[in-house]
Amino acid sequence: MKHYLLSVVTPADGVAPAPEELEQIMRRVQGFHRELEEAGAWVFDGGLSSPSSATVVRAKDGDTVLTDGPYAEGKEYLGGLSIVRAPHLDAALDWGRKAALAIGLPIEVRPFEGEVED
Template sequence: MNQYLLSIYQPDGDIPAPEVLEPIVRDLEAVKTEIREAGAWVFGGGLFPPSTATVLRLKGSEVLTTDGPYVEGKEHLGGFTVIQAADLDEALAWGRKVARAITLPIEVRPLQDGSRQ
């Protein structure tokens, strides 16, 4: 089985009102349960806002530490799920279910396992 990262791209701004967020959370939990029951779940999690990020950057022989995200944008990585799937088509099927549940863009990307060069 291959592993795939399902990245959730979230718009910057305030958290949606409870009447908007609650059905999304409910639908996402249902998809996560389905992924677990299918044996495809590896791990996942939500992330705090980009303002909580710390960036480490090599400059010469020094590693500089700066607050905040590496890039400025109108959206940011809000969370992720790692799944295992037989192939990209299966991973995309799970990604579509997550996109429908969460109503945000989902990027599906294979993880390198060391055997592919």
């Protein structure tokens, strides 16, 4: 069985939804997660803090250097993720469609290298 990464593509200049809208989104997301679990496709999921909270660790001359903030500036960032089990890309894309409908943001679907033994 393959594992796929469903990345939530979040606009960097986006406006947070109103509390009532966010509540509805979260209900849809919880339903999506329940559906993943019931189908045996759920592996892991989570939301991420904004890129401004990031620290980049770089190897340099046999040591490491820490830098605050994101590695690169962008118009979009990884806002959350799900890792799902799916027998093939089309099944993973179906999960991506359901995630996009639940969250209302673009979802990038990307396979992990190789197969995973369950």
